[in-house]
Amino acid sequence: MSAPLLDIVGLSAVSDRDGGAPVLSDVSLRLERGRVRGLVGESGAGKSTIAKALLGILPRTVRVVGGHVLFEGRDLLAMAAAERRRVLGTEIVLIPQDPMTSLNPSRRIGAQIVDGLVVGRGLGRREATARAAAMLAEVQIRDPERVMRSYPHELSGGMRQRVLIAAAFVMEPKLVVADEPTTALDVTVQKQILRLIRGLQEAHGTAVVFVTHDLGVVAKICDDVTLLWTGRVVEAGPVEAMLTRPTHPYTRALIAASPRHDRPEEGLAPVPEAVFAGLRREAAALDGEPRHGR
Ligand SMILES: Nc1ncnc2c1ncn2[C@@H]1O[C@H](COP(=O)(O)OP(=O)(O)OP(=O)(O)O)[C@@H](O)[C@H]1O
Numbered sequence: 001m002s003a004p005l006l007d008i009v010g011l012s013a014v015s016d017r018d019g020g021a022p023v024l025s026d027v028s029l030r031l032e033r034g035r036v037r038g039l040v041g042e043s044g045a046g047k048s049t050i051a052k053a054l055l056g057i058l059p060r061t062v063r064v065v066g067g068h069v070l071f072e073g074r075d076l077l078a079m080a081a082a083e084r085r086r087v088l089g090t091e092i093v094l095i096p097q098d099p100m101t102s103l104n105p106s107r108r109i110g111a112q113i114v115d116g117l118v119v120g121r122g123l124g125r126r127e128a129t130a131r132a133a134a135m136l137a138e139v140q141i142r143d144p145e146r147v148m149r150s151y152p153h154e155l156s157g158g159m160r161q162r163v164l165i166a167a168a169f170v171m172e173p174k175l176v177v178a179d180e181p182t183t184a185l186d187v188t189v190q191k192q193i194l195r196l197i198r199g200l201q202e203a204h205g206t207a208v209v210f211v212t213h214d215l216g217v218v219a220k221i222c223d224d225v226t227l228l229w230t231g232r233v234v235e236a237g238p239v240e241a242m243l244t245r246p247t248h249p250y251t252r253a254l255i256a257a258s259p260r261h262d263r264p265e266e267g268l269a270p271v272p273e274a275v276f277a278g279l280r281r282e283a284a285a286l287d288g289e290p291r292h293g294r
Contacts, residue, residue, distance in 0.1 A: 005174060008070070012064070024049055031175070034201070037223065038210045038226070038239070039212075042254075047213075049062060054071075054209065093177070110147075133145060169206065176197075178208055194217065223238065256269040
């Protein structure tokens with residue numbers, strides 16, 4: 001069997017900002033080509049840290065202390081700088097959370113997408129411009145030529161997010177890392193954007209790591225899911241199985257704590273303290289064991 005597209009093996013990291021506190025503890029996950037894996041968990045679970053490790057943008061204050069991030073069998077953490085530069089931004093690309101801060105406010109939309117293609121894929125400007133326009137049409141932007149001439153502030157939040165999705169997929173990456181890409185949007189636009197990302201990844205056969213704290217979003221877009229709690233994997237598997245037959249008490253509690261769009265009248269049950277106490281006991285027991293690679 002060929003290697004998975006992405007294989008994170010026993011990844012551990014600590015925060016030098018917080019006196020060497022663990023940020024990730026022995027995290028392993030796999031992603032096959034063309035599939036969508038959700039990274040889900042509450043604030044501080046380590047979702048963004050994993051995403052940043054994939055994109056080679058870990059803050060200086062977060063230090064990897066063990067494990068591997070294998071992309072097509074090659075360890076991103078051990079790659080020579082030149083090879084990493086070739087992979088990041090072309091084979092692995094980001095759809096960021098906040099479209100406003102991710103676009104350069106003083107450059108036209110078209111130039112920003114075209115630059116990526118010229119630098120990352122080595123295209124001439126004419127071909128890059130044609131591809132950028134075609135991609136903007138594919139993300140259902142009605143008048144691509146006009147939008148290419150626009151500046152970011154001239155577009156709505158939803159339009160800007162479509163532009164960033166186009167900028168990601170136009171590179172024809174193998175892996176897209178989407179970091180809470182719908183958090184800043186209202187519910188209706190959120191749904192459209194999720195449908196759009198799902199449609200594009202299916203059409204292009206792109207694998208996606210989708211970071212979110214929202215199990216409702218996971219249910220809509222992911223094939224597989226990895227649930228994290230304070231930097232540890234609590235449960236992982238196919239989405240449907242996890243949402244309908246969760247095995248861990250924390251997963252069950254989080255599902256009970258999630259708003260149900262189909263049953264809005266039901267009250268939310270906060271995660272009981274006993275569940276967190278159980279997680280802490282499990283973590284302490286694991287910390288007592290020697291680390292094993294997987
Ligand atoms: N720049 C940083 N330097 C050092 N440690 C950091 C840094 N950013 C985050 N951390 C540590 O990593 C832990 C995990 O944070 P991370 O942002 O990955 O969580 P998250 O699941 O993405 O949460 P959120 O949904 O709030 O973004 C935090 O509790 C914090 O201690």
